[in-house]
Amino acid sequence: QQPVQSPQAVILREGEDAVINCSSSKALYSVHWYRQKHGEAPVFLMILLKGGEQKGHEKISASFNEKKQQSSLYLTASQLSYSGTYFCGINPRGNSGNTPLVFGKGTRLSVIA
Amino acid sequence: DTGVSQNPRHKITKRGQNVTFRCDPISEHNRLYWYRQTLGQGPEFLTYFQNEAQLEKSRLLSDRFSAERPKGSFSTLEIQRTEQGDSAMYLCASSFGTALSPLHFGNGTRLTVT
Numbered sequence: 001q002q003p004v005q006s007p008q009a010v011i012l013r014e015g016e017d018a019v020i021n022c023s024s025s026k027a028l029y030s031v032h033w034y035r036q037k038h039g040e041a042p043v044f045l046m047i048l049l050k051g052g053e054q055k056g057h058e059k060i061s062a063s064f065n066e067k068k069q070q071s072s073l074y075l076t077a078s079q080l081s082y083s084g085t086y087f088c089g090i091n092p093r094g095n096s097g098n099t100p101l102v103f104g105k106g107t108r109l110s111v112i113a
Numbered sequence: 114d115t116g117v118s119q120n121p122r123h124k125i126t127k128r129g130q131n132v133t134f135r136c137d138p139i140s141e142h143n144r145l146y147w148y149r150q151t152l153g154q155g156p157e158f159l160t161y162f163q164n165e166a167q168l169e170k171s172r173l174l175s176d177r178f179s180a181e182r183p184k185g186s187f188s189t190l191e192i193q194r195t196e197q198g199d200s201a202m203y204l205c206a207s208s209f210g211t212a213l214s215p216l217h218f219g220n221g222t223r224l225t226v227t
Contacts, residue, residue: 002155030212041117041204042156044215087155091212098212100146100169103155 001026001092005104012078012111020107022088023070031064031071032089032101035082042087045073075109083111115139117219119205125225126195133191134222138207145188146216147180148204156204162188163210195226 003024010018022031030049034042048064048071060082064071075082085108089101118137126132138145143164148156159178160170164185177195182188192199202223206216 032215034216034218041218041220042216044217047213047215049212089155089216098210100158100161101216102158103148105153106155 001102003088003090003102003104005086005088005107007107008105009108010110012075012082012109014080014111014113015077018075018078018109020073020075020086020088020109021070022072022090022104023068024090024092026069026092028064028066028069028071029091031062031091033062033071033073034087034089034103035084036087036106037084045086078109078111080111080113083109085109117205117207117217119203119219119222121222122220123223123225125227128197128226129194131191131193132195132224133189134203134205134224136188136190136205136219138187138205139217140186142207142209142217143185144208144210144214145182146206146208147188147190148206150202150204150221151200159190159203192224195224197226200224200226 003022006021033045036042050066059076062073085106087103087106089103120135146161147159150156160180162182177193180190202221204221206218208214
């Protein structure tokens with residue numbers, strides 16, 4: 001049930017763009033995205049519900065493709081502060097949208113000057 | 114909003130000892146979750162509460178682990194007869210418990226079993 005994230009790691013120069021994918025083998029009700037910096041707690045970025053909504057947070061946006069059972073996180077014009085590990089968390093039980101999240105293994109993003 | 118608070122931040126214990134961690138959630142939140150995270154992995158669900166009721170425990174959670182949330186406020190997670198494999202970061206999170214509610218994580222308790 002654990003979602004699969006890709007890539008596992010990515011290195012960017014400031015100003016470059018990146019895409020992080022999160023795929024599930026089961027139908028999804030919602031997808032959460034979090035960022036965790038080294039030694040800190042995960043911090044919420046955004047939630048996407050089934051219906052293909054696209055959300056935005058600063059220069060970070062995401063999409064949710066219900067049919068493909070996947071979500072993608074888009075980081076544009078990356079800044080040094082974007083460095084960290086990005087996790088997607090899925091609600092794997094379909095209809096309620098109200099059960100504990102199952103997290104992927106994370107994508108480690110490093111932005112260099 | 115003072116955030117989710119966890120104590121202690123670090124705990125070193127010898128194998129076989131019992132340990133207890135505490136989590137104080139955001140006061141308005143009725144849901145409280147415990148997750149475990151090891152190096153290079155995402156948070157792994159352990160158990161969660163709706164107010165004082167424990168609604169689900171992960172099948173991965175052995176009977177050495179127990180959690181309580183008396184009166185629906187703070188929660189404790191106890192590990193009995195610790196093993197080296199229990200070494201991890203234990204994260205607590207709280208939320209309003211709806212589909213649109215994000216999880217607010219505490220800074221975690223890092224457990225090292227020697």
